[in-house]
Amino acid sequence: MELLLASAIGVLTAAGIYLVLRLRSFPVIVGLALLTYAVNLFLFASGRLVVDMPPVLRDGVDSYTDPLPQALVLTAIVISFGMTAVVVMLALGAYLSAGDDDVSLAPQDDGREGGA
Amino acid sequence: MDSAAVFLPIIAALPFLGALLPGLMIQAGRNTCAAFTAAPTILALLLLMLCVPAVLRGEVLTYHIDWLPSLGLNVNFMLDGLGLLFAGMILGIGLLIILYARFYLSREDPMGQFYTYLLLFQGAMVGIVLSDNILLLLIFWELTSLSSFLLIGYWKHLPEGRQGARMALTVTGMGGLAMIAGMLILGNIAGSYDLSVILTQKEAIQASPLYLPALILILAGCFTKSAQFPFHFWLPHAMAAPTPVSAYLHSATMVKAGIFLMARMWPVLAGTPEWFWIVASTGLITMVIAAKIALFKDDLKALLAFSTVSHLGLITMLLGLGTKAAATVAVFHIINHATFKAALFMTAGIVDHEAHTRDIKRLGGLRHLMPITFTIATVAALSMAGIPPLNGFLSKEMMLAEVAETHWIGPYWLMGALATLGALFSVAYSFRYIAHVFLGPKRHDYPAHPHDPGFGMWAAPALLTVLVVLIGFMPMTFAGDLVRVSAQAVTQAEPYVKIYHWHGLVPAFWMSVVAVLGGAALLALHAPLMRAWNATPRPEAKTMFDAVTRAATRAGTALTDGVHDGSLMRNAAVFAVVVPVLGWFAYAAGGMTAPTRAPLPVALVPAVGWVILLVSTALLVVYHRARFTALVLLGIVGLMVSLGFVYFSAPDLALTQISVEVVTIILLLLALNFLPRETPAESSGARRLRDGVIALAGGAAVTGLTYAILVRDFAQDSISAFHLANSYKGGGGTNVVNVILVDFRGFDTFGEIIVLGIAALVIFALTDTVLRGAGGRRLANLSPDTNPEGQAGDRHPLMMVIATRVMMPIALMVGAYIFLRGHNEPGGGFIAGLVVAIAFLMQYMASGYAWAEARQRVTYHATIGLGVLIAALTGVGAWLAGRPFLTSDYGYLHFPPIEEFEWATAMAFDVGVFLTVVGAVMLALQSLSSMARRTGETVNVFPMDINPARTDTDTDENRGGT
8 A cells, every 4th residue: 555655646746746847827736736635645644554543532442543644734735725726816817917827938127237 | 240230231222222213303303313312322321330330340240131041042241341441432432423423414314314223233332242142242243234234325325335335244244154153163162152151261262173263263253344454445435434434333333343352252262373373464464554555545534444444453463462461452552543533533524524525635724724623633643643642652652562572474573663664654644634634725726615613513523532632641540440451351360551651762662753753754755655656556456346246146146047037947847856866865875774564455445546546647647738627637636635535544634635625626617717728738849758757757756755654664753642642631632633733733723724814815915906907907808708618508507506505504514513523523623614615605606606795794804814813812811821822621511401512622723713714715716706707797686597486577687687
């Protein structure tokens, strides 16, 4: 199972990176979502894999999975929703303001001085 | 601890507190403003005076406040003789400068700003000299660099002012960085960052192999600050500042900070050959070179600036000699130089103010026009030249006597000769200041008609000149005690202080005679020498400095643009390559232990899930251009991830993931409404190949890392066992994940809901901005009919509306259930919030956003705010019970006929979480929907398209309205 999960995280990461490197904002957002899955799974996996031992205390049961990564990942999932929402809004705002969803354009002239 | 010691932190804080006043008081007029600037300074000076008796008795006042004891950083203040000398100078001369600046600054200059900067600077300087902790000292040290930047660049409209300020900040700031390193090494050797401890560790410090690096780094800080060769070039450029600034920073304070630190560290750093060679040589070279340059400067302030550099060199050299007698002379000269140089700067300012020029070539003959200024300037300049019986003479004689007994390099007399040469130049430029400005014939071509200024302007230099004369005539009466206690602080020994005028026909006397006669002769030959000077090419420091900074800027720009040229992909690709490479280095450099965990056997169902996940991810990459398809596939991936959480014993995560999945996909669908439906195929095959290689490498790295972690146990015991053991006992809940969220790590969660709330508000604000700008106009022109797939047949289908209405109470009930059981079973505020948000969303989807929104009375901003507030109040409630923030308590409640249930205060916190999540999700979706209305989408009157309970006329109206 460990190899399955590790390879799943790897595939999600690879797909995420590939999509993030695209030229338009929408695939970048989808890529970020995939990377979010990968990161959350990775954090979760740092508690090691355990089957049928949820961290809910029961009488007569004395082995549980690691609850700490789960708590951290739970908030991470919710926060990543917030992040996705902000990024979507940014992409939408940029598209509507500029009429283009290209994210590869370098600014033409940012007015930076060359000298001291 | 002496009772006067409590004044020390107040003295250091007063200028900073006072810095708030000028900005406010400037409204009440310039005099009031100056008075309110002077008040904190006077108060601080008075408090300092109260400490004087104790210090003169030889006591060292200390005051300790713990700040960050674990870092060794404490707010410790100390006042000994050296601190008293400097604090007195900083506050005393500061007071005179405030008076002088009141009359110097013109009506156009923003005086409030000036006084604020001045007090900030004063506070930083006082902080340096009172600090007993070197880390605290470093903080004040950096503050002087920053506040002096503001002061030097005060005339923002002058390019010289801005350039001078930038140069001063660059040079002294870099020196400050070096000094931080040096001080940290020093503190490390001594085992403490408290000066009072460090000063007792002389043997340990000088024996340490790190002594030389620490010495060089600290001296780099001192030399840059005190403008020692080869860092002297910034000081003349800082003369673009208003004259009060020059008089303050460059006579008594900022440039003396380096001297102060050398004197402060003298007991532990001095006395070694390294110290002698570095410090004495630098001082000697600076003294001679700067004195020579000063002679050929036509700008009055430039002349004084280089003379300052030269005199600082003299003091540095004396400290560098390493003998107690020389250090005593150094202290005495610090006092003398501050008095005459501040007075001279002020007279230069007066001349500039009255004659509208500082160019010596355009001046001369001012003694008849400005007799008072002439008198003041002459006395001060004669003191600078070292003419008896003024105070400059006394310390110069003593300096020459010390140098005459020191062997430097080459012949035995070389150091004495060079010092005499420096003194000779000093005499020449001092005489020139008198002769070429005030003596000579009266001219008729001054840019303005010079005359003596009002009393307010000449009072300050006059007072200083009186001191020059008094110390000159009766040194033991007026400076003896101060020199004694401060020399005692520098040398850590009872010094022998005997200052007198006539030493007999000793070598120092003849050296003085040579200097005075030679200086006079040099001035007589000034015109031909000046022509020769102008004919010789010299390296120009500013050109070199500009070239270096330009090159550094260019290199920095090239590097930044290389990795981040504004294109997202460039940046992301660099990141995606660098991280695996660094990981590979770490892997290759370290070793791997053998696996310690047996892998779990592969089960059929999860293996199928794995295949689905992989296939949908692969399809997603292949078909990502078709954006709707991509979203569907993304949903499948999210579902598989949720199922994975279920399988691996994480029910809370599964619940959260699946509900977040729903709202995320809805959000993306809404957004896609306004975006192109297809991603065009733009990148070349080579580019896709390159990105593919980067992506595969990253994926492989993550796979390897994850697998390596998964087959090994924790290297150390994890803290999770604590949470499992205390979840019920301490937190009153059996769902450990929820107890961690609302109790153990409640503060984290508190921060996270705030972040979530802020994200929602950002979305709201962004939408608002977009709708106001070009985006709003574009939206208004975007007709929904351009959608190639066409509109759906029913916008608000009957079946869906009815179903969601039935579902609403059920969904809310589920939400309440999940919330209430959260502490003991999978669930809680986060998940309940998402479920309830989805329940609302269903209504919005069924009947349209505007229709639904018109029927609900809650503002989501308020929901978010209320949630954060409730969470915060729960935390504060623990304070009322005398416990730390967010400590929870629990008990049992019994309401018949419901069975007894447990109740924890953490539940109130969870209510806060719940409300914030609901508010944030709804606000984000509301913002997106408000865009839809801009496209001209109409608002339906009725909840659904076809309503059996409606008459035909209603139906017609409704159709007409849509």
